[in-house]
Amino acid sequence: MKEYKVVAPKLGFRKRFQQFEEFLNQHSREGWVVNTIAQGWTSVVFERDKNR
Numbered sequence: 316m317k318e319y320k321v322v323a324p325k326l327g328f329r330k331r332f333q334q335f336e337e338f339l340n341q342h343s344r345e346g347w348v349v350n351t352i353a354q355g356w357t358s359v360v361f362e363r364d365k366n367r
Contacts (some may be wrong), residue, residue, distance in 0.1 A: 318365040320347060323358045 322342075326334045335356060339349065347361035 316365045317362050319350065320361045321358055322361065324356060326356070 320342075324335065324338050326338070339359075342349075342359075342361055346363045348363060349359060350362045351360040353359070
């Protein structure tokens with residue numbers, strides 16, 4: 316079974332790409348995989364196995 320998490324990243328204006336990369340890497344370390352990135356990076360949907 317999968318579980319999902321929807322997050323609206325707060326990136327600011329400076330170093331936006333670097334902050335977005337760090338945001339994705341942090342969730343990846345927690346076992347999350349990107350499912351969908353909304354246009355303009357307004358929200359990101361992550362998924363992972365619930366029974367991991």
